[in-house]
Amino acid sequence: MATTYRTCPVSGLQFEDQAEKLMRWNAVAGVLWLLVGGITALLVILTRWPAIKLLPADQFYLILTAHGIDMLILWILFFEMAVLYFASSTLLRCRLATPKIAWLGFWLMVVGGIMANVAIFQGESSVMFTSYVPMQAAPHFYLGIILVAVGALLGVAVFFGTLVVAKKDKTYQGSLPLVTFGALTAAIIATFTILAGAGILLPTFLWSVGLIKEIDAQLYRMVWWGLGHSSQQINVAAHVSVWYLTAAVIFGAKPLSEKVSRFAFLLYILFLQLASAHHLLSDPGMSAEWKVLNTSYFMYFAVMASMIHGFTVPGAIEAAQRRKGYTNGLFEWLRKAPWGNPVFSGMFISLVSFGFLGGISGVVLGTEQINMLMHNTFYVPGHFHTTVVTGTTLAFMSITYLLVPVLFRREMILPKLCQIQPYLFGISMSVLGLVMMGAGTLGVSRRHWDMAFSGAPFQYEWPGAAYLMMGLTGIFGVIAVIGGGLWILLVVGSLLFGKKLDGGKVSDRPTPIPGNTQAASAVAHGSDHVPVPGTVVLALLLFVCFVLYYFVNWKYLSEVWLLS
Amino acid sequence: MSAILPPSDRLWWKQPIDKVEWAWIAIAFVWGMIMFAMMIYWHVYGKQNLSNEAYKTTPEMFAAKAEKFIAENTVRTETDQNIPVVKVPAGGDGYLIARLWAWYPILELEKGQTYKIHLSSMDYNHGFSLQPVNINIQVIPGYEHVVKMTPTKEGTYAIVCNEYCGIGHHSMLGRIYVK
Ligand code: HEM
Ligand SMILES: [Cu+2]
Ligand SMILES: [Cu+2]
Numbered sequence: 001m002a003t004t005y006r007t008c009p010v011s012g013l014q015f016e017d018q019a020e021k022l023m024r025w026n027a028v029a030g031v032l033w034l035l036v037g038g039i040t041a042l043l044v045i046l047t048r049w050p051a052i053k054l055l056p057a058d059q060f061y062l063i064l065t066a067h068g069i070d071m072l073i074l075w076i077l078f079f080e081m082a083v084l085y086f087a088s089s090t091l092l093r094c095r096l097a098t099p100k101i102a103w104l105g106f107w108l109m110v111v112g113g114i115m116a117n118v119a120i121f122q123g124e125s126s127v128m129f130t131s132y133v134p135m136q137a138a139p140h141f142y143l144g145i146i147l148v149a150v151g152a153l154l155g156v157a158v159f160f161g162t163l164v165v166a167k168k169d170k171t172y173q174g175s176l177p178l179v180t181f182g183a184l185t186a187a188i189i190a191t192f193t194i195l196a197g198a199g200i201l202l203p204t205f206l207w208s209v210g211l212i213k214e215i216d217a218q219l220y221r222m223v224w225w226g227l228g229h230s231s232q233q234i235n236v237a238a239h240v241s242v243w244y245l246t247a248a249v250i251f252g253a254k255p256l257s258e259k260v261s262r263f264a265f266l267l268y269i270l271f272l273q274l275a276s277a278h279h280l281l282s283d284p285g286m287s288a289e290w291k292v293l294n295t296s297y298f299m300y301f302a303v304m305a306s307m308i309h310g311f312t313v314p315g316a317i318e319a320a321q322r323r324k325g326y327t328n329g330l331f332e333w334l335r336k337a338p339w340g341n342p343v344f345s346g347m348f349i350s351l352v353s354f355g356f357l358g359g360i361s362g363v364v365l366g367t368e369q370i371n372m373l374m375h376n377t378f379y380v381p382g383h384f385h386t387t388v389v390t391g392t393t394l395a396f397m398s399i400t401y402l403l404v405p406v407l408f409r410r411e412m413i414l415p416k417l418c419q420i421q422p423y424l425f426g427i428s429m430s431v432l433g434l435v436m437m438g439a440g441t442l443g444v445s446r447r448h449w450d451m452a453f454s455g456a457p458f459q460y461e462w463p464g465a466a467y468l469m470m471g472l473t474g475i476f477g478v479i480a481v482i483g484g485g486l487w488i489l490l491v492v493g494s495l496l497f498g499k500k501l502d503g504g505k506v507s508d509r510p511t512p513i514p515g516n517t518q519a520a521s522a523v524a525h526g527s528d529h530v531p532v533p534g535t536v537v538l539a540l541l542l543f544v545c546f547v548l549y550y551f552v553n554w555k556y557l558s559e560v561w562l563l564s
Numbered sequence: 565m566s567a568i569l570p571p572s573d574r575l576w577w578k579q580p581i582d583k584v585e586w587a588w589i590a591i592a593f594v595w596g597m598i599m600f601a602m603m604i605y606w607h608v609y610g611k612q613n614l615s616n617e618a619y620k621t622t623p624e625m626f627a628a629k630a631e632k633f634i635a636e637n638t639v640r641t642e643t644d645q646n647i648p649v650v651k652v653p654a655g656g657d658g659y660l661i662a663r664l665w666a667w668y669p670i671l672e673l674e675k676g677q678t679y680k681i682h683l684s685s686m687d688y689n690h691g692f693s694l695q696p697v698n699i700n701i702q703v704i705p706g707y708e709h710v711v712k713m714t715p716t717k718e719g720t721y722a723i724v725c726n727e728y729c730g731i732g733h734h735s736m737l738g739r740i741y742v743k
């Protein structure tokens with residue numbers, strides 16, 4: 001099929017026509033879902049804020065179901081499709097394999113997403129995005145999600161196909177770029193995740209239309225989390241790739257070691273599937289041996305992988321900055337970083353918040369016995385708003401500041417507001433995550449409409465500190481919604497009203513990535529090794545926080561009732 | 565040259581790994597193993613481990629056992645709904661039913677005694693969340709989970725349901741007395 005290739009004059013990136021259109025449509029669809037998700041977020045937060053308690057119970061559960069689906073599944077997945085096409089067709093400078101199938105995937109996802117939302121807003125499907133059986137939603141709720149999954153699977157297949165095209169057309173030499181490699185990991189995890197999803201959602205759909213009589217409630221939880229957990233690993237692999245991408249674009253940073261970074265991505269694939277167990281730690285149907293083995297021994301390799309990326313990403317930035325001459329003291333490289341550039345500031349806040357808050361809380365939450373202190377409390381959404389929101393969502397938001405000029409050929413409007421948006425959103429969301437975890441530590445439940453238990457035969461008064469935490473949740477939640485809304489406004493505003501930029505030269509053949517010059521490979525042979533003491537200090541700080549917080553929780557555990 | 569280009573060194577896997585990176589990988593690995601060992605250590609020496617004892621059951625079977633337990637051990641009733649308060653024999657078995665939207669019955673325990681509390685659900689998933697102790701256990705229909713508990717302090721405790729179970733979820737509050 002005839003197609004054209006455009007070389008962006010700003011970035012030098014080369015966009016194939018079909019891939020470019022698909023990236024744009026997927027990104028825009030993602031942003032629209034984020035808008036719906038953001039409105040639901042505001043309603044959720046204003047209801048959980050005890051002083052306001054906006055919605056009645058039925059509407060709260062309906063809206064919370066929509067929030068989970070629209071944010072976690074739709075916003076993230078659509079954006080990830082754009083990332084996959086970017087990492088394959090754009091970075092490898094080749095045409096997209098079978099664009100027709102990619103479009104089919106896109107429209108399936110759109111139809112599925114709308115279908116699931118219709119089911120939710122009709123009111124018969126307030127089952128939360130986890131839809132634990134035997135609570136039942138309307139059939140088109142499950143069908144919608146299945147269509148989204150099938151659409152995503154097609155997108156993933158096109159990604160794989162595109163890698164083959166690049167290889168065949170020899171548009172690059174040697175190995176895949178690291179960012180593409182990271183996206184490849186995400187795509188591989190996505191493949192078996194979606195298959196696990198099919199394994200559980202198809203029977204559940206059949207059950208909802210009456211063709212299957214019963215689904216075991218424990219089995220459902222086990223297979224569902226095969227989907228639910230590993231899909232989070234797709235997100236991690238994707239946002240880590242975006243971190244590397246940002247470091248490369250802003251600083252020209254190269255990985256400290258290709259081998260280490262790639263190995264760490266590989267660990268995600270090898271050990272992730274097993275981590276679904278950490279959602280079942282307080283369940284009856286599994287043995288302690290199974291829980292310990294699956295969550296820990298194996299999962300800790302995935303943790304190790306994240307710790308490695310948490311070191312190599314800032315390390316690569318530090319090395320690049322030091323090469324440029326910012327060598328004073330431990331942190332001149334960081335102080336002199338472009339903090340006014342939202343692409344960088346967003347990425348760095350994402351890195352820090354994901355590491356210090358999301359990462360540490362996740363491992364503690366995923367410790368077999370400690371899980372009993374937090375299972376199903378507000379701690380859990382607190383934790384994942386510092387992974388999938390300050391981690392993934394913020395990384396995606398910040399890379400968009402780059403994509404708008406490069407991909408959509410528009411200048412960002414209101415640059416001053418663009419500068420503050422990552423801080424506003426990133427910091428308020430991090431604090432939100434913290435106070436949610438605080439409330440959870442005091443026992444407050446997630447997915448719970450009324451802390452006063454109206455209509456219950458008894459009374460229970462939460463400690464005052466729990467109310468304080470929930471009040472702070474309300475305040476920082478509203479600020480976070482403003483920060484997120486500002487991003488949507490800036491992006492949509494720029495797409496509509498931003499200054500049009502020159503698209504650059506269009507040609508009907510791709511220009512391959514030039515091969516290495518002798519000089520470049522000489523440099524690569526370690527002769528330019530730069531020590532990264534600042535990163536070492538940051539990493540050790542993370543480690544100390546990690547160890548302290550981990551053992552504090554064992555201490556808490558040792559103080560509760562005895563259980564055996 | 566950078567993460568968005570193919571590695572400039574085509575033999576990137578032969579490049580030596582820097583000492584600092586090795587050290588960090590080693591720290592991460594050892595820490596992972598410590599965390600792994602910690603869970604096993606706690607199974608051997610710790611006093612808070614979630615029981616492994618669980619059986620497949622049905623709502624009818626579990627309700628029958630619970631009703632028998634309630635009939636034999638009720639000491640009084642409370643609230644205008646006449647919810648039975650059931651004294652669990654010291655060291656014996658107690659039954660707690662989770663259903664839309666109540667924890668049934670009220671249990672009475674003694675400090676320092678160990679009880680086998682049987683948990684199951686009659687309908688959807690529920691969440692046993694003992695407050696203010698903050699112990700949280702998933703309760704799943706079709707499974708009877710036998711949890712050994714030893715209260716360490718006297719008082720009146722609440723059981724909050726912390727797994728979403730429908731429109732009355734927030735009113736699903738139960739009670740345990742510890743004497
Ligand atoms: C913009 C600001 C946001 C605010 C203020 C917010 C607030 C909240 C709150 C308070 C809850 C817990 C409700 C409860 O358990 O009672 C929640 C749940 C959740 N949020 Fe957000 N959120 C925001 C953005 C996001 C984003 C960007 C994502 C995903 C990428 C996300 C994914 C989720 C998910 C998956 C749940 C769990 C829903 C469930 O329990 O079924 N949120 N959110
Ligand atoms: Cu319940
Ligand atoms: Cu409930």
